[in-house]
Amino acid sequence: MKSxxxxxxxxxxxxxxxxxxxxxASAQAPGTLRTGTFVWDxxxxxxxxxxxxxxxxxPDGDDEMVTADTPPPPMPDxxxxxxxxxxxxxxxxxxxxxxxxxxxxxxxxxxxxxxGALWTPPYWGFVGGHYGFxxxxxxxxxxxxxxxxxxxGYMGVGFAGGTWNGGVFAYNTAVVHVNVNVVTxxxxxxxxxxxxxxxxxxxxxxxxxxxxxxxxxxxxxxxALHETxxxxxxxxxxxxxxxxxxxxxxxxxNGGRPTTLAETKPLAAEQHPAPAGFKPPPxxxxxELAKAQAPPATVAAVKTASVKTAAVAKAPVPAPKAAPEPAxxxxxxxxxxxxxxxxxxxxxxKPAGMPPVKSTPPVTKPETAAPELKPAPKPAVTAEPKATSxxxKPAPKPAVxxxxxxxPKTPPKPAPKAEPKDKKEKDKKE
Numbered sequence: 001m002k003s004x005x006x007x008x009x010x011x012x013x014x015x016x017x018x019x020x021x022x023x024x025a026s027a028q029a030p031g032t033l034r035t036g037t038f039v040w041d042x043x044x045x046x047x048x049x050x051x052x053x054x055x056x057x058x059p060d061g062d063d064e065m066v067t068a069d070t071p072p073p074p075m076p077d078x079x080x081x082x083x084x085x086x087x088x089x090x091x092x093x094x095x096x097x098x099x100x101x102x103x104x105x106x107x108x109x110x111x112x113x114x115x116g117a118l119w120t121p122p123y124w125g126f127v128g129g130h131y132g133f134x135x136x137x138x139x140x141x142x143x144x145x146x147x148x149x150x151x152x153g154y155m156g157v158g159f160a161g162g163t164w165n166g167g168v169f170a171y172n173t174a175v176v177h178v179n180v181n182v183v184t185x186x187x188x189x190x191x192x193x194x195x196x197x198x199x200x201x202x203x204x205x206x207x208x209x210x211x212x213x214x215x216x217x218x219x220x221x222x223x224a225l226h227e228t229x230x231x232x233x234x235x236x237x238x239x240x241x242x243x244x245x246x247x248x249x250x251x252x253x254n255g256g257r258p259t260t261l262a263e264t265k266p267l268a269a270e271q272h273p274a275p276a277g278f279k280p281p282p283x284x285x286x287x288e289l290a291k292a293q294a295p296p297a298t299v300a301a302v303k304t305a306s307v308k309t310a311a312v313a314k315a316p317v318p319a320p321k322a323a324p325e326p327a328x329x330x331x332x333x334x335x336x337x338x339x340x341x342x343x344x345x346x347x348x349x350k351p352a353g354m355p356p357v358k359s360t361p362p363v364t365k366p367e368t369a370a371p372e373l374k375p376a377p378k379p380a381v382t383a384e385p386k387a388t389s390x391x392x393k394p395a396p397k398p399a400v401x402x403x404x405x406x407x408p409k410t411p412p413k414p415a416p417k418a419e420p421k422d423k424k425e426k427d428k429k430e
Contacts, residue, residue, distance in 0.1 A: 065132055067130045067132050068097055068102070069131070071205070071211075073095060073251045073256035074202065074203035074205055075205045076104075076256070076257060078107075079177075080151065080152045080176065080262065081109070081177065081264045084109065084182065084265075085109075086168060086183050087111065088109040088169075089110055089111070089118070089169070090110075090152045090153060090154075090176065091108055091110050091136070092152050092154055093106050093150075093258075094150070094205075095251070096122075096133070096240060097133060098244045100252060101250055101252050103243055103244055103246075103249040103251065104249050104261070105240050106261055106262050106263050107152065107261065107262040108239060108262065108266065108267050110236060110266065110267045111267070111268075111269035111270070113138050113230050113233060113270055113271060114271065115167055116140060116274060116279070116280030117140070117274070118138070119138055120139060120142050120224070121145045121148075122135050122145070123145045125207045125208050126206055126208035131206055137232070138232075139224060139228065140224075140227055142158050142159045142221075143221055143225045144218075144221040144224070146206065146215065147198050147213040147305050148198075148204070148205060148213055149198050155175070155196045155197040156196060156197060156215065157196050157215070157218065157221070157298050157302050157305075158298060160189075160193045160196045164280045165185065165284060166281070166282060166283030167283075170186065170187055171183060171186045171187075172186075172188065172189050173186045173187070173188055174189055189291070189292060191293055192292055192294050195293060196294050196298060198306055198309065213305065214305060215308075218298055218301045228275035228276075233270040233272075235267045235268045235270055236267065246260075
């Protein structure tokens with residue numbers, strides 16, 4: 001009897017447990033209930049050894065990964081406003097996604113949430129036929145931002161606009177604008193700017209895909225990706241929300257050319273604790289900062305990304321260049337030959353006319369040369385060399401032709417006829 005009662009109690013407890021579990025499962029959507037290493041799929045519990053991490057959230061607080069079917073517009077060119085105060089970090093402008101499509105969030109100077117914090121910009125990446133948005137974050141090191149050249153020190157890999165130098169931030173004025181009257185902790189290092197610049201002539205604003213920036217994370221970027229991050233401050237999120245509420249920020253309204261590209265006034269400060277055990281880099285002389293160079297792995301990655309990007313951008317260029325070059329050579333050769341051939345025989349056929357022909361072409365009067373050649377045949381009558389006395393020709397022509405021929409013919413004929421008639425009449429009268 002005792003064993004029967006114990007079994008009955010066990011069955012009753014199992015039934016109660018099953019009813020409670022079913023009620024809890026019915027209150028959850030399939031695939032969302034997680035309890036330890038099991039997942040309720042709506043019909044039964046499924047064991048899960050390594051639960052998938054939740055998707056990365058965008059800065060404006062959405063709970064799902066933002067994706068788009070069309071690529072973001074190209075990155076616009078704009079001038080970075082000068083840094084108005086010390087220890088401000090530049091957050092470059094970028095394209096976000098809203099109900100009306102892509103909209104532009106202006107660049108802004110933002111106080112670092114803790115000493116030593118660096119800003120990794122957000123970026124768009126092409127994966128699985130869609131463009132996914134990866135939010136920016138604060139961290140001890142610059143992470144992966146798709147190899148996109150945002151300018152202002154974010155040249156594609158890492159950050160060349162400055163570095164924390166003890167408890168203050170030193171700006172590299174080779175690529176960052178500062179108010180020199182207020183910000184004095186500066187240096188100049190052009191080498192690191194060149195070493196970290198990814199060529200992006202088309203201003204592509206996304207990573208991956210057939211036409212995106214072809215750059216994979218380096219070892220340092222992968223390490224920074226797994227560090228402790230701080231989300232954008234509340235003032236940064238308010239800055240994004242203000243851009244989303246502005247109709248002129250959307251690409252469909254501005255044609256990809258926003259009117260407000262950057263904010264001159266810095267955002268408000270918001271303090272956050274630094275990651276456990278993190279310390280900013282120690283202070284160094286400005287001369288050492290000016291000589292600093294990027295790691296060899298970063299330089300190699302930048303060169304590879306530049307070549308791939310340039311190949312995508314310049315693929316259609318060689319074809320038109322190669323086509324006109326041979327055509328131009330073949331077309332230029334025949335006219336040069338035809339122009340030279342008629343010129344030589346013309347000069348050879350008329351050696352006598354060489355002096356006037358040489359003098360007339362430089363004056364650009366080819367038409368006058370023709371009439372001069374036509375009257376030339378008149379002197380070509382070789383009477384001049386045969387008759388040594390030129391005076392004999394003009395004299396007989398005017399004298400003999402008009403006077404001597406007319407005068408002798410008219411007077412002798414009437415004279416003899418008139419004389420005999422008069423004589424006869426006189427004789428008769430007498």
